[in-house]
Amino acid sequence: MNVKGAVLVVDDERAIREEIGEALEEAGHEVRLARNAEQALALLREAPADVLLSDLRMPGMDGVALLKEVRRERPEVSVLLMTAFASVETAVDALKAGASDYLLKPLVIDELLTKVAHLLTFQHLSRENRRLKEELLRSGGECHVGASPAMTEVARTVARVAPTRSTVLITGESGTGKDVVAKTLHRLSQLSDKPYVVVDLGAIPEALLESLLFGSVKGAFTGAAGRKGLFQSADGGTLFLDEIGNLSLEAQAKLLRAIESGEVLPVGGTQPVRAKFRLLAATNRDLEKAVEAGEFRQDLYYRLNVVQLQLPPLRDxxxxxxxxxxxxxxxxxxxxxxxxxxxxxxxxxxxxxxxxxxxxxxxxxxxxxxxxxxxxxxxxxxxxxxxxxxxxxxxxxxxxxxxxxxxxxxxxxxxxxxxxxxxxxxxxxxxxxxxxxxxxxxxxxxxxx
Ligand SMILES: Nc1ncnc2c1ncn2[C@@H]1O[C@H](COP(=O)(O)OP(=O)(O)OP(=O)(O)O)[C@@H](O)[C@H]1O
Ligand SMILES: [Mg+2]
CATH class of the missing domain: 1.10.8.60 (Helicase, Ruva Protein; domain 3)
Structure with missing residues (x-):
């Protein structure tokens, strides 16, 4: 990381402050020079700086007094103090008073540049961290997906289709964030305060699938209490069918019927119940290939693949x-x-x-x-x-x-x-x-x- 910043240099010795100023400017920083603490404070009040580089011993207000004043007025400024060998102890006191670091005189310019770069990087990272924290809070725990061309395209599609009620098929390798994207689509939709129901089709045994999805009426099978199905729970909201590639052909047929009619028939029941929702589906399988191989119904594939969001693998x-x-x-x-x-x-x-x-x-x-x-x-x-x-x-x-x-x-x-x-x-x-x-x-x- 190569962060540039605004540095204010204070030293009563003109040759020193000019030498430092030149080196910092050459490294790409924006530099202002002050000949004493009072002038430094005046300059800081005019315009902010990221780093203040100050001599410790100066006539009038000294470096520690300046440091204390800056900490009070501009706590965001990092202060780097310069001191001669003889006063290392004072430098330690300065650290206690809130200086970020200190440099020993005679100065080694490379060391000075490194320390300034380090402070700027640190500031940059903490700012970035704060920004991300706020963003994370706003987005309900998801990270912005990234700036690569592939993810920019994904983000654009998400923003475009989220507010519509379109069915979206989310594809991508395992762990690419399909669940995260589905949740985001719901969160950014007009249904965000309505139910969001996730069905992990990979985890439901085939024998239970129908009653879990469509519900059952009391006594439908031995000991069964009447139970509302997941489709019905999603009524009015979003239904996310995860791992859709794992369904048997028979289950696919039932699913398609329910989606198309907007109604489901609970197991053992005679009265269909309404289940209308925004449909999202995800899979890490190549469904097109599965269709070719006769393992996935083409009509269901078309029904799901209205908008496709393809999440690229991280290595790409x-x-x-x-x-x-x-x-x-x-x-x-x-x-x-x-x-x-x-x-x-x-x-x-x-x-x-x-x-x-x-x-x-x-x-x-x-x-x-x-x-x-x-x-x-x-x-x-x-x-x-x-x-x-x-x-x-x-x-x-x-x-x-x-x-x-x-x-x-x-x-x-x-x-x-x-x-x-x-x-x-x-x-x-x-x-x-x-x-x-x-x-x-x-x-x-x-x-x-
Ligand atoms: N943009 C993101 N921001 C924050 N966390 C993320 C993001 N993308 C993915 N993750 C995290 O990575 C993990 C995997 O994401 P997710 O479950 O959405 O992947 P998936 O594509 O659904 O995987 P699978 O195919 O195995 O179900 C989760 O713990 C999720 O919180
Ligand atoms: Mg998943």
Whole structure:
């Protein structure tokens, strides 16, 4: 990542501030120079800056006083203080007072540029994180699908067909987000406050299919209580038939009849009941091929395939990975009660290189695992299981491997128990006191919400 920003440089020595200014400008940043703290404050009040780079010792108001004032007036500005060797302790005090970092004089320009770049990247990521969090809240937990050409097309079609009542057939490999898209179509439709009924046709045994879908009347078969079918539950709303490719030909015929007539006949009943809904269907099978092979009814296929939304596999849209990973991180933070801010660039490279046969679901699982094993802040390459059978297992010494396992295990127990020390200790079979001790030794902390 190469983030540019606005930097304000304050130093009473003209040669130094000019040298810094030039280097920053050359690196592409927007630079303003101030000769003392008072002038810096005046400039900041005129226009905001991302980073303030200030000398510590200056005549008049010094760097720490400036820092405190800036923290009060412009808390979003990151402050980087510069100080001579002799005053490292003051620099430590400055960090406590809220400086983001400090630089030792004489300055090493490369180091200065790196630190500025680091602060800007961090700001960028936190802003991005906040934005994603808000977006996620608005969208009910789904990530924006991505900026690749294929997904832009998907997003456009979703936006266009969602408000209509058209039947939509969603296709794509397992884990590409078909369920997510179906839910979005409902959420963005005029039926969003009406029922949304999902039927996983792959999970219903053939023998129960009819009564589950169409309902049954009391006494229809031995011991049967009368029961409303899923089709009837969806009346007036959206019915999502998932895994439609798995139906037998016989079931397909019944389904088609019900869809076409807008009525179903409950098992054992004589009175058809009304069931009108917006129909969505999904499958990871190639239905056209299934039709050719005689395994899927052509008339049903035509009936379902009014609008087709084809979700591309993740490996064909690698450019969406950084944004998607970041968004999933935000989403998982909420469910795991963790506070990860980013994926380390090295780890991101590994993610970009993977083939993702399990698509978004696999990505989500890989991230979740890394978050449970990881340090609580950044997803690191060593926490990703990609490309290696067992990460680091061979070149890690036993003590580290055990520690790492222990850390992950305890963290998982705590997460599972909602961070209750007492319950986690019980499930781990140790006393609460030893759990506290292990947590301190292993550096496990409950994330702040
Ligand atoms: N855009 C997205 N934003 C957030 N999470 C997503 C997104 N796309 C997919 N996921 C997550 O990935 C997982 C798989 O998505 P989903 O269940 O929609 O896939 P699918 O295509 O229906 O897979 P299958 O064919 O196996 O049913 C889910 O946990 C889902 O929450
Ligand atoms: Mg699905």
């Amino acid at each position: 849209r690698r450019e969406d990975l950084p944004g998607l990973a970041q968004c999933l991180l935000t989403k998982l933070n909420a469910s795991l009660r963790t506070n990860y801010s980013e994926v380390d660039p090295e780890a991101l490279l590994q993610l970009m290189g993977h083939d993702w046969p399990g698509n978004v679901r696999e990505l989500q699982n890989v991230l979740e695992r890394a978050m449970v094993l990881g340090d609580g802040m950044t997803i690191r390459p060593e926490d990703l299981p990609l490309g290696k059978e067992e990460p680091d297992a061979v070149d890690m010494d036993l003590r580290r491997a055990v520690r790492r396992f222990e850390r992950g295990h305890i963290q998982r127990a705590l997460i599972a128990e909602g961070w209750s020390r007492k319950d986690a200790a019980r499930s781990l079979g140790i006393s609460t006191t030893s759990l506290w001790r292990r947590m301190t030794e292993l550096g496990i902390e409950e994330p702040s919400a």
